[in-house]
Amino acid sequence: MTLTRGARITGAVLSAVLALLAFAWLVRDVRAAEGPGPVWEYWAGTADLWKTPKPTTSATSLVLLAAYAVAAVAALRSAAAAQVLVVTGLVTLALRLPGVWVIADAPAPDDLRGLALLTTYAALAAGLALVVVGAAGPRPLPEGAARPAGPGRGAGVTAFLLLGFQAAVFVAWEIRQVFVHRSELYPAWFTGGMPLNLPLLEAPPGWVNGVLVLAFAAAAVGAVSGAAHARPLGLIAGGFVLSSGVLGVARFVHHEMYERFADLGIEQQLNLLSFVSSLLMGPVVIAVLARKGVERSSGGLPGPWGGDGPWGVRPPGHQPPGAPGFVPGAPGAPSAHAPAPAPGFGPPPAGGFGPPPSSPPPGR
Numbered sequence: 082m083t084l085t086r087g088a089r090i091t092g093a094v095l096s097a098v099l100a101l102l103a104f105a106w107l108v109r110d111v112r113a114a115e116g117p118g119p120v121w122e123y124w125a126g127t128a129d130l131w132k133t134p135k136p137t138t139s140a141t142s143l144v145l146l147a148a149y150a151v152a153a154v155a156a157l158r159s160a161a162a163a164q165v166l167v168v169t170g171l172v173t174l175a176l177r178l179p180g181v182w183v184i185a186d187a188p189a190p191d192d193l194r195g196l197a198l199l200t201t202y203a204a205l206a207a208g209l210a211l212v213v214v215g216a217a218g219p220r221p222l223p224e225g226a227a228r229p230a231g232p233g234r235g236a237g238v239t240a241f242l243l244l245g246f247q248a249a250v251f252v253a254w255e256i257r258q259v260f261v262h263r264s265e266l267y268p269a270w271f272t273g274g275m276p277l278n279l280p281l282l283e284a285p286p287g288w289v290n291g292v293l294v295l296a297f298a299a300a301a302v303g304a305v306s307g308a309a310h311a312r313p314l315g316l317i318a319g320g321f322v323l324s325s326g327v328l329g330v331a332r333f334v335h336h337e338m339y340e341r342f343a344d345l346g347i348e349q350q351l352n353l354l355s356f357v358s359s360l361l362m363g364p365v366v367i368a369v370l371a372r373k374g375v376e377r378s379s380g381g382l383p384g385p386w387g388g389d390g391p392w393g394v395r396p397p398g399h400q401p402p403g404a405p406g407f408v409p410g411a412p413g414a415p416s417a418h419a420p421a422p423a424p425g426f427g428p429p430p431a432g433g434f435g436p437p438p439s440s441p442p443p444g445r
Contacts, residue, residue: 084162084219092156092166092214095207099173100149102200103142106282110136125328127335130278137197137281140328141176141289144320148172151316152211161230163215164310170211172317175292177204179284183273189281197281231307232315236369240304240315243362247322248297250355251290257348293321304370315370323363329356 084092111117113134122128124140148169155165180201184194232240262270269277271287279285284292300318303311333339333353342350 083160084156084166084215088214088217088219089156089162092162092211093153095211095214096149096153096156096166096169099169099204099207100146100153102204103138103146103149106138106200107142107146110138125331125335127332135278135280137193139280139283140324141283141321144317144324145173145176147320148317152313155313161309161312163219165313166211166215168310168313168317170208170213170215172292172296172314173204173208173211175295176284176289177201177208179273179288180282181205183279183285184281186274187279187281193281200282230373231309231311232304232370233372234307236372237304237307237311239369240311240366241301243366244297244301244304244315244318244322247318247359247362248294248301250358251294251297254352254355255287255290255294293318296321312370316367319363319366319370321363322359322366326356326358326360326363329353330360332356 107120110120114120114123114136119128119133120136120138123133123136152165152169156162159165180197184197184201187194187197189197231237258266258270266276269275269285271285271291273279273285273288277285283289296314296318300311300315304315329352333356338345338349338353342353345353
């Protein structure tokens with residue numbers, strides 16, 4: 082299936098609208114802070130909260146801006162446009178939904194809060210429309226047209242390991258935080274409100290972490306199985322991993338904690354190592370999933386590890402020649418006119434984390 086021309090144009094326009102909304106708020110924050118430096122410091126957690134104006138955005142908006150720009154181009158040109166639009170829409174819905182109740186009670190001027198609410202509703206409407214367009218817009222592929230394909234086997238296994246590791250690290254830090262902050266930070270960590278001091282447009286950090294863990298897990302499983310949706314979802318996930326690593330390492334560098342790493346407590350050491358791992362793994366995930374996808378059909382059901390079955394195992398009823406009970410013409414039997422198989426072991430293929438640095442500490 083491929084998107085119709087009308088669906089492609091609609092998806093590109095919706096993605097461009099979302100990109101413009103994110104860009105407008107980022108520009109607003111830079112102008113309010115009189116430069117990008119204070120905004121960057123706030124995102125990294127190194128700003129003086131008494132002197133720096135609180136921005137309305139976080140690094141989440143920057144990653145989404147990049148995702149929207151890529152989605153707008155992919156909607157017009159990519160064979161996987163449908164998967165890109167659906168994934169982008171779902172991520173938008175998941176990350177912008179808390180704004181419906183968080184912004185209403187946020188301590189901000191009425192006019193700014195009203196604009197933020199309108200932006201949130203517009204983003205949710207556009208995100209839902211992207212899902213609908215991506216799901217309802219496909220038509221049968223014309224003869225010879227390029228088909229959407231998932232990551233290759235090597236890229237899929239690499240993304241599976243790295244994103245799976247990041248998901249485990251995120252979950253581990255969330256569990257650890259329960260014992261550190263206990264009841265004073267919950268349920269606001271997931272639902273918003275006091276004592277958190279959040280950027281106006283952003284979801285609570287616990288909510289964001291939960292969404293990212295699900296995205297990492299879904300992208301990891303999809304990548305290792307060769308699913309077409311794994312590439313756009315994994316690229317967005319890789320963007321969040323990279324942004325977390327960059328901001329987290331920037332915080333440690335600002336406080337010169339790397340110079341006294343051996344003197345830090347075990348928790349601070351693990352926190353730094355988690356950020357460093359994100360900084361290193363994010364670009365790798367993006368690089369391997371940005372490569373052109375490949376089909377994984379191998380004479381039977383697709384399998385990421387080769388062979389005829391989904392995990393390199395022959396499906397029931399498929400018997401190799403010479404096996405007991407083999408009958409020519411039965412399922413798994415080669416055609417009389419089929420070319421001889423290639424030599425080898427099977428047919429060749431067809432083709433850390435602590436609280437996110439973007440989240441400011443509880444209000445003073």
